[in-house]
Amino acid sequence: MTRLSQYSEAFWGSSFTSTAGFEALAQRMKDGRHMCKEFEEYLKQRYEAENRYSKDLQKLEKNMKLKEETGVLERSWNKLKEEMEKMVQIHQDAAANFLKQLDDVKKFNEAQTAKKKAMEETVKKYQSNKINLYSRCMNNHKNYKDKCREKDSASDNYSVMRSSVTVQAKDLEKANKAKTKADEDAVKAETAYKSSLDTLESARDLWEKEMQAACDVFQKLDYDRIKFLREHLWVSLNVDSQVAVEIDDCCESVRQVLEHCSMENDICAFIEKYQTGTNRPARIFFEDYYTNTDTMGRRGQRSGGQRSQPPRSNGATMSDNTYATVDDEDGLYATLQSPPDASTVTSFDKLLIISRPHTKQMPCELTVEVGQKVHFVRQMTNGVQVRLAESNKFGIIPNSCIRL
Known part of the structure; x- marks a missing residue:
């Protein structure tokens, strides 16, 4: 089975009004933003901890005032005080490093949020427009079918009255007018239905283009976020290694995990777990009422949306012998x-x-x-x-x- 690697291949749906693919991607963007926020908080806490620790070490170093000791022990103590000054500087540098990373992560997260928000608003606008037009189109479709039924009913009633031997002329004329009006209403309903289908198709096409663009943008944002966090997490771990060699084994174990981090593999893994479908919604075509509706044993013939007028044989009129x-x-x-x-x-x-x-x-x-x-x-x-x-x-x- 071919492994999907593009968001634009895996986040659609066969239902015309489905938004599952977009919602899955939007949730992915939201989860990514949360991770950036958590990383921000981690860097903030590390900065504050290193800053406090450097101040405590500096205060401790100033209180180291050996006076009475002599010999090797004195030199050892003085050397320890000298090294304590270096430790203070190391932790101050570490705090400054974490603070710089914190600022970088904030700016990166804000930039990604702005791009994501702009794209989401655009897609939601076209998505909402598509769904509204779909609802309007379905209402026009229903109205079209109702008007066709009314047209057939009026035509049948007129035919029955015309073939009746007892019908009055005024009743026949009234039925004929009702039939004519029903014919006109059916034509108007059909025109409105077809027009709404054209409008819907245009909205669907615009939405699909924006959804395609959103998939590409979201994948690029995801790619950049994974790469950015991987690099900055690596740097922060290097700071920890520099500060304390003793915890390098722990940092190395994390680095070993990070060495296997791949933007492509992470994206593919996300697709495998959360994909919503590969089929895009198909275009909705015009449904001819007379092709799909049983008209009581009669074959409907239409020309331009109207039935032809029934022929009369040799000018026959309504009477008892017709x-x-x-x-x-x-x-x-x-x-x-x-x-x-x-x-x-x-x-x-x-x-x-x-x-x-x-x-x-x-x-x-x-x-x-x-x-x-x-x-x-x-x-x-x-x-x-x-x-x-x-x-x-x-x-x-x-x-x-x-x-x-």
Whole structure:
């Protein structure tokens, strides 16, 4: 398995609104800042300790006033006092060294924090914009589907009323206006949906570029931080070695660990433990309502987002001797034709028996009784269109009224 070595390869997510990768990197930056703060505190305490110790040694050296002793013991004592002066200077130098390192770490940490904060704010801005536009796009998608349903419902209602023998002209005109308005609303909803998709894709592209830049910046900051802390920790350990040779074994054991410290290996180890995914979110494409929605057995045909108007056969008008059949050529809209003889009915001549009575509530419906025989014409969104066996009347009844 290939070992990942770049943040930009490992901190994405397949979910369009996922922020897990960015949050993992932001936490990494936060943890790195905390380590720098801890190192600052360590250097501060070491400076204060060395400074206090040098002052205590200096005070002790001034109180060393041997007067009565002579000979070799006197020279030994005087030599000890001389060496004590050197020890004071050594610890003063150590305190100054720790103080300088403390200042360097503070400046480094502040510079890294400023770069990290600026990049985080930029990514969060584009990330928030992407999520808001995604939410708006999904709302437009829902509105688009609702308007398409309303359009189909209005079209079906108009078709049913147009094929009814009892509908009044004003009701038919009202249904036609509702159908026209539903068509216009569906087109507007589709336009808004497509436009929001374009806007969303633009926001996604901007976010991805900023996220890519953030990954590169964060990895560079991480690289610099690891390198900086490794070098300064090494120097501080050298100071300890210079101050006290006796604790050099302890410092050497730490150095042995630091010798194995690699910026690349540390980064790869972090990736292995905290990676959130290698797949970037895919682009969200336009979903055609008529491709993915069952429209009650009809094949939707669309041109520019609108259905074609149903054709009329030879200028036929609504009357008692007209009825609707399915146009076999496009399978979508009904045409008006003169009713054939009962012996010629084949495509919808399936005999059904009424199992539940129904009293018509609308002009396009039929009143039927239990046991009455009807012929199936076609399935509608609001029921079944049938022809009465005894009178050849056409109308709609609920699905629950029939049995084979």
